Every structure is written in C-alpha cells, then in structure tokens.
Amino acid sequence: MKKIVVIGGNQGGLAMAMKLGSLGHEVALFEKLKREDVAFDWHDFINPTIFKRLNLPLINKENFEEKKNWIFVSPGEKAKIPVGAGNCVRDICIMRRPLNDYLFSLAEKCAQLNYSCEVESLIIKDGGVCGVRVGGEEIYADLTVDCSGVYSPFRKSLPAEFKIQAQPHENEVMVSYRGFYERKSDVPEAEIINKLYFQHNNEKGLSWFAAGDEPNNVDVLISRIGKLDESTVQSALEKLKADNPALGDRLLRCGITTAIPLRYPISRMVANGYVLSGNSAFMTIPLMGSGIACSLLCAQILSEVLSKDESCELGNLWKYQVSFYEESGAKNTGIDVLRRWMISIDSKDLDFFFESGILNREMLAAGGGGNKPKITPKLALNILLKGARHPALLAKLFADLTKMKKATAVAQSIPQDFDEKAVCTWQKKLDGIFSSYPVII
Ligand SMILES: Cc1cc2nc3c(=O)[nH]c(=O)nc-3n(C[C@H](O)[C@H](O)[C@H](O)COP(=O)(O)OP(=O)(O)OC[C@H]3O[C@@H](n4cnc5c(N)ncnc54)[C@H](O)[C@@H]3O)c2cc1C
Helix, strand or coil: CCEEEEECCCHHHHHHHHHHHCCCCEEEEECCCCHHHHCCCCEEEECCHHHHHCCCCCCCHHHEEECCCEEEECCCCCCEEEECCCCCCCCEEEEHHHHHHHHHHHHCCCCEEECCCCEEEEEEECCEEEEEEECCEEEECCEEEECCCCCCHHHHCCCHHHCCCCCCCHHHEEEEEEEEEEECCCCCHHHCCEEEEECHHHCCEEEEEECCCCCCEEEEEEEEECCCCHHHHHHHHHHHHHHCCCEEEEEEEEEEEEEEECCCCCCCCEEECEEECHHHHCCCECCCCECHHHHHHHHHHHHHHHHHCCCCCHHHHHHHHHHHHHHHHHHHHHHHHHHHHHHHCCHHHHHHHHHHCCCCHHHHHHHCCCCCCCCCHHHHHHHHHHCCCCHHHHHHHHHHHHHHHHHHHHHHCCCCCCCHHHHHHHHHHHHHHHHCCCCCC
16 A cells, blocks of 8 residues: 555546546545635536446536537637537536536545645655655655646656656636626527637737526636736627627626646656646646546546555656557647647638638637547548648648648557666657747747
C-alpha cells in the first residue's frame, strides 16, 4: 500500500482520489477552496463513453440530456454550418455540480478529502517529489498527484532536470468569460438555438450564444487566446446581442472569467513520486477546451498502471504517460495543429474556408473530438477545385494537414519504456513541431 497525496479537488482530483483509493492506497486529497465553491454552476459537454471506461454507472438521468446540434458561424457570419456528433457517440450536457457531487460520493468512500486546505509547496528531495507542505506541516508521500490546474504553481517549482515544462505559452491558454443572461420571451422559436462563432468580433478566439440548453436563459461564452479584458467582453456581448435578439441585458448567474489550457498534452508529465493530471498536464481537446473526460481518463489509466506495479518511480509512472498519449493525447496533438492553423490565418481567409465548404461539418465535428475524416483522393480533389483561386491559402492548409499527420505520428511514437536519452529526444521532436508557431494574441 502506498501513501498518495492528490492536490486539487475538482473533477480530476476527485477521480484520482476515487480510483487510487479504491486500489487500497492511503489517499489524502487537498483542495484550497470550500467544497461548495469548487464547481461552477453551469453545464458541460462530455462524451458519456468515459463513464464506461472508468467502470462507473452513468450519472442519474435527471442531471443530463443529449447535447443538441450547434450552428458553427464563420467570422463574417455568412456561413452557418449545423454540426452534430459526426460519426461518434453524441456528447451529453451535464450539470457540473451534480457531477462533482457524484465523484465526491465515490471518492469519500476510499480517500480522505480535505477542502479549504491549501497546499503550500512540494517537498523535493533526492531527484524526486516526496510530499507536500500544508498548513505549515510536512506530509510525506510515495506519490503526489498534481491536479491543481493549468497554472500549477507546483509544476513551476520543479527543478529543470525534471524536464517538465513550467508554464504553458500565452497562446496555449484560452481565457473565457461565461455568464447566463435572461432570455427575452417574445422571440420566435427559430432563434432559440445554439451558435458557436469563430474569430468572433474579429478577435482570436470563440464566442457562443446558447439559448437551447436551459429554459428562460441564454448561456454566453466569450473566449480569447491569451488574454481577455473587460472591454473585449463588453464589445463581444454587444455584438452577440445585435445578432441574437433573444439575448437580454440582465446577468442571472456566473459571469466568471477563468483560463483553460488549449494545446497538446505536456510532453513530460511524470517524475519520481510525481504525476501531472487533467488541466495541469494540459489534457483538453485543443479546439474547444473540453477537459473533463481527459481528467477522468487519466485517473483510470494511473490506477491501471499502479494495479500492475505499485512502484512510484519514474520508470513505472512513465507507463501512465505512454498509455495516455496512445489513448487520447496523440489524437489531441493533431487537433492542436488544426487549432493553431485556425488562429494563424486571418478572419477573411477563415471565411473563405467556411464559405467554400472546405471546412465542412465532418471536419468541424472532428475538431471538437469526433472521429477524424479520411482525406480521400476525392476529398483532396474537391479541396483543390474549391481552393483553386487561393493557391497560397491552399498551400498553407496542405502544409498544416501534413504537419497534423506528422504531429500525430510523433506523439504516437512515444518511447514505450523510460530511457532518459530516448525520452528527451522524443520531447524535443514533439515540442519542436509546435515551437515554430508564432505567438499570436
Ligand atoms: C468556461 C469553461 C467551459 C468549459 N466547458 C467544458 C465542457 O463543456 N466540457 C469539458 O469537458 N470541459 C469543459 N471545460 C474544461 C474543464 O473545466 C476542465 O478541463 C476540467 O474541469 C479539468 O479539471 P481539473 O480537475 O484537471 O482542473 P481544475 O478544474 O483546474 O481544478 C484545479 C483545482 O485545484 C485547486 N487548487 C489549485 N491550487 C491549489 C493549492 N495550492 N492547494 C489545493 N488546491 C489547489 C483549485 O482550487 C481547483 O479546484 C470548461 C472550462 C471552462 C473554463
């Protein structure tokens, strides 16, 4: 039996505590916030197959419904493409608080859950992490699982020789405002829909207007790459109102701004006695920022690794990273290339891709985590014909599609066993693909 500390008590931390505790390890979770303040009062979209992967029954039916189709809107707002689940199982729309309560109820049976307890720092000794400091006390542990989020102060405090990236780059984070506004009652039914705007208001990022998920209100999201200030939120809100008469003035709940990692998973997520998980390992679908399923999946994977071999040494923990990359990370690495392509071209050019039909519903569904469309000779020919008038844009698209394939292949070629030299070479190759992208904010 091992002594394990989990830092952070949102979905990632709770899933870790539940999965590692159920193996019989002595698990203590520390979350700095009060329990009732951890989960935001909103719904999320997640793929229900993740519950089966964790051998968990699906959460009670009254807490979720099927995700509706969304309309994807081009920057100039001329192209409006309805996008469903593609050829994948449809996501569910699930309230976050009942989801956290569900995970909490399972985790509390096998782990000690401490809320309002801020971890101050890691104890780092002899080339590894051997515990944490909380409330002035030192708590020694065989394994520390860091689920403290995208700006983990612990990841930042690790020695350089651990080869773990300290922080994401500015253009690898999406700063998001989300608020629920009153929905006007006198609008036609046809306007009670969900819309996702790309490069909304001519800015790098997304906005959404979602009137179809909750009665009487409109869910508004304004997300921008790197930073988001009050005036950007206000001007995006005004634009959404002009386009959507159902959007009222009164904020009913939330009105929160927070950050989401938006990139491929970190290229080194383990050290002796230390594992990064969920947002702190940048485990999201990079186009949209969905990260709940990934944060649950990595808890399952770590429990599978430790159930075969309890060792918390780097060599054994590396198997966790390998499995995560194989099951989810490599695909998301490819999606990150697509995301960077989308923010690197200007809005007029993105309009062209939407309006010509080159960016079609299958591709947009794939970017959100659905199955990848096959680039068949017919599809390639169709793209060539449609894009003939814009050869430079087309050349960039093909270059990035090639890069997407390469990035996925490099991510899939992760060394199976830990060898410092081989792993460093792989990290350099993977990170190198992305270092050539300009920082665009
Ligand atoms: C607007 C918005 C919409 C989203 N929509 C979706 C969606 O539809 N679907 C989806 O799958 N995902 C969505 N996400 C992403 C999702 O919220 C995250 O990926 C997911 O919550 C990952 O959780 P986590 O546990 O890894 O990390 P986090 O949610 O970042 O949790 C980290 C926790 O660590 C705690 N902590 C930090 N420092 C310390 C410390 N020193 N000591 C103790 N505790 C500490 C924090 O208080 C926090 O509770 C959305 C995110 C946002 C912002």
